[in-house]
Amino acid sequence: MSTPLYEPPQRPRVWALSISRLRDLFFDIAGEYVERADVRIVSHAFEDAVREIEAAGAARPDVVLAGGSNGAYLKTRVSVPVVRINPTGYDVMHALARARREGARVALVTHGDTPDEVHRFAAAYALDVTFASYQSAQDAESVVLDLSDRGIDVVVGPGLVTDIAASAGMGAVFLYSRASVRAGFDTALEVAQATRRETVRRQRLDTLLQHLRDGVVALDAQGRVEVMNQRLASVLGIDAAKAAGRALHDLAPDLAGSLPDADGDSFCTVRGASYVVHRGPLASAGAAAGTVLTFQESRAVERLDRTLRARQRVQQFTARYRLDDIVGASASIERVRALVTRYARSDATVLILGESGTGKEMVAQSMHQLSARRDFAFVAINCGAFPEALLESELFGYEEGAFTGARKGGKAGLIEVAHRGTLFLDEIGEMPLPLQSRLLRVLQEREVVRLGSTEPMRVDIRVVAATHRALTDSVAAGSFRADLYYRLNILSIALPPLRERPNDLLPLAAELLRQAAARERRLAARVPDAATAARMLEGLGAALRRYAWPGNVRELQNVIERIAVELADSDADTDASAALVTRDMLRAIAPEIVEPIASAKPAALTLRERSRHIEADEIRAVLAVHDGDRDAACAALGISKTTLWRKLNSGR
Incomplete structure (x- = not known):
């Protein structure tokens, strides 16, 4: 029979067992420990005490306290720690x-x-x-x-x-005295607490093992199982609870000869599935006392490899340029910087207008870097660089089996890759009409459907488009959808051509020369900064400003690259006079700059004409927002209907 003194479930359970005079001392002293332990005085000894402990099941004690021969008997017959009372x-x-x-x-x-x-x-x-x-x-x-x-x-x-x-x-x-019994209780509490700490530690380790996706088994020095998680037990078709203490080769004879003999990896086949097996030491007190084997299914390794490759591809879609990389101090460039900073705070779609080579993608990347989406992907695609079928699969992705040659497992499109980031559609005017309809739905519904799929997928993207074409002409000609144009032209930025900002030519050329020198080992020491590059190019200012630059910054960069190669191959030292770039050198490497062909100069819009076009585009964007309601558009813009009509017609 047992007498519970108190039952706090979280406290260590201590059973004091005796059928003699010691029991009376237990009763006298146990009350002193009611705040620290769940103490039970059990009036059993020897075999009766063993049966009482084993019958307790989950409520069995953490430690047993007994004296003399009773304690010695219990030590060899129960699975819980036994503390014997020793007289002083x-x-x-x-x-x-x-x-x-x-x-x-x-x-x-x-x-x-x-x-x-x-x-x-x-x-x-x-x-x-x-x-x-x-x-x-x-x-x-x-x-x-x-x-x-x-x-x-x-x-x-x-x-x-x-x-x-x-x-x-x-x-x-x-x-026995009261002091020796108290000492026994103190020792029992220390043992119980240590046992509980070890039990909690083992339970945590077991929980960790059970949650691992790989199969894991720990073996002792003789190859017997110490612990095995359920994942591996299921693979081997055995009961994990009954595996402890048995040799692994007896439990799974098929593994004989296929496990690694030393620390490292090997391959084995279990019940028709291929596994990568890793062997490592099971350390104890600084020495290897056993072995740990992990079993990872080969298909899982392959899937992980594909996932890592896909993630690496996503990480490649990053913006390199920042607002500080846009060189120039002209009023038109300052306006561009101001618009980029303002528009970066919005998620509205932006249309960037500008001739080829004016830096449209640099502006888009700068806007992304300033936005709240900066930590996510910046995905750029040139809509004019792909055939229609390939552009569709690149943008929207496809499911496995969607078409002949489709990748196994399908492929995420660039719209999906840009999720939570920015999608930059360069040369949007080159997009085929059928794809314009699909893109319009993405912009309206913020969802994408892969080729071969019927399930739409939600996407959170900001779209920035760019073109060198006059999209209003394409809309009038029927090659570009008007509804897509209005959806894209919510915010717009017009980039000035290089010929309209002549005072920026020399600073921009100097920065391009510095960048070229940084890539050329032979030139790096001679052109350490943009100021040095500007001094080297100062004799070319007039020639650079006279040229029309039909290729804009891209053409200027090509010329500067030629100059960098010429300087690197020359014997000039770091002396400033020897390092100057002369007009004769420019004539030799880029004669079209010094003696341009008159007919090559394109007809340029005046600044007033460009301003009218920009104003007209912005008015059309406001009209699209208000569904064509001119009264609402005039109220939003703060102008009259007459002014609205006049500006729309003057911008054509």
């Missing part, structure tokens, strides 16, 4: 002194051999004491009765011995 030297001395007062002949009976210090103590104080010991309960009774026959008056010993002595009519002095 003071207990023995005090008990012997009391026994001498009660009888002339005294015997000290202990479980097991009597400690040497007790013999030395009796000899030192000339105590006439008979020493005896026992190994079991039956043995204790024989020892006590033999002492009675030998004329012993008083027996000193643990509860079992004193109970037998009292029954035999002898004097009996209980050996």
Whole structure:
């Protein structure tokens, strides 16, 4: 029978077992520990105590406290820690002194051999004491009765011995004191807490193993299973709970010969599936005491490889240019910078207008870098660089089997890749009409459907488009959808051609020369910065400003690259006079700059004409926002209907 003193479930469970006088001390002292442990006094010993502990199941104690032969018996028969109560030297001395007062002949009976210090103590104080010991309960009774026959008056010993002595009519002095029982309880609590910490640690490790996607088994030095997660047990077709203590080769004979002999990787086949097996040491106290094997399915490795490759591709879609990379101090460039900064705070679609080579993608990247989407992908695609069928699959992606040659597993389109980032559609005017309809739906509904699929996928993207064409002419000619144009032209930025900002030519050329020199090892020391490059090019200012630059910045960059190659191949040292770029050098490498062909100069719009076009485009964008309501558009713009009509017609 057991007597619960209190039941806090989170506290260590301590069972104190005794059927002798020790039980009374347990009751007296257990109350001192009610705040620290769940203490139960169990009136069982030996085999009855074993059955009581095993029957408790999940409620079994964390530690058992017992004395003498009962404690020794339980230590070898239960799976929980057992703490034995040991009498102190003071207990023995005090008990012997009391026994001498009660009888002339005294015997000290202990479980097991009597400690040497007790013999030395009796000899030192000339105590006439008979020493005896026992190994079991039956043995204790024989020892006590033999002492009675030998004329012993008083027996000193643990509860079992004193109970037998009292029954035999002898004097009996209980050996244990309250101090020794308290010491036993303290030790039991320390053991219980340590056991619980170890149990929690093992449970966490087991939980970790069970949540691993790979199969894992830990083996001891003899190849026996210490722990195996359910993932591997399912692969091998065995019960993980019954695998502990058994040799792995007995549990899975098919693995014989296919596991790695040393630390490293190998391949094996289990029940028709291929696995990558990694072997590593299982360390204990700094030395290898076993082996850890992990089983990873080959198909999972392949899927992971594909995922990593796809992620690396996504990471390649990054913006390199920032607003500071746009060189120039002209009023038109300052206006571009101001618009980029303002539009970066919005998610509205932007249409960038400008001749070829004016830096449309640089502006788009700068806007992305300033926006809240800067940490996500910047995906750029040239709509004029792909055939229609290829452009469709690149933009929208496709499902497996969508067409002949489609990649296994399908492919995400660039619209999907740009999710949460920016999609830059360069040369949008070159997009075929059928794809314009699909793009319009993406802009309106913010969802994309892969080729061969019927399931739309939501996307969160900002679209920036660019063109060198007059899209209004394409709309009038029927080659560009008017509804797509109005959807794209919500915000617009017009980039000035290089010929309209002549004062920016020399600073821009100097920066391009600095960049070219940084890529050329032979030139890097001679052109350390843009200021040095500007000094080297200052004699070309007039020639650069006279040229029309039909290719704009891209053409200027080509010329500067030629100059960089010429400087790198020359024998000029770092002396400033020797490093200057002369008009003759420019004539030799780019004669079209110094002596341009008159007919090559394109007819350029005046600044007033360009402003009218930009104003007209912005008015059309406002009209599109208000669904063609001119009154609402005039109110939003702060102009009259007459002014609106006049500006629309002057911008054609």
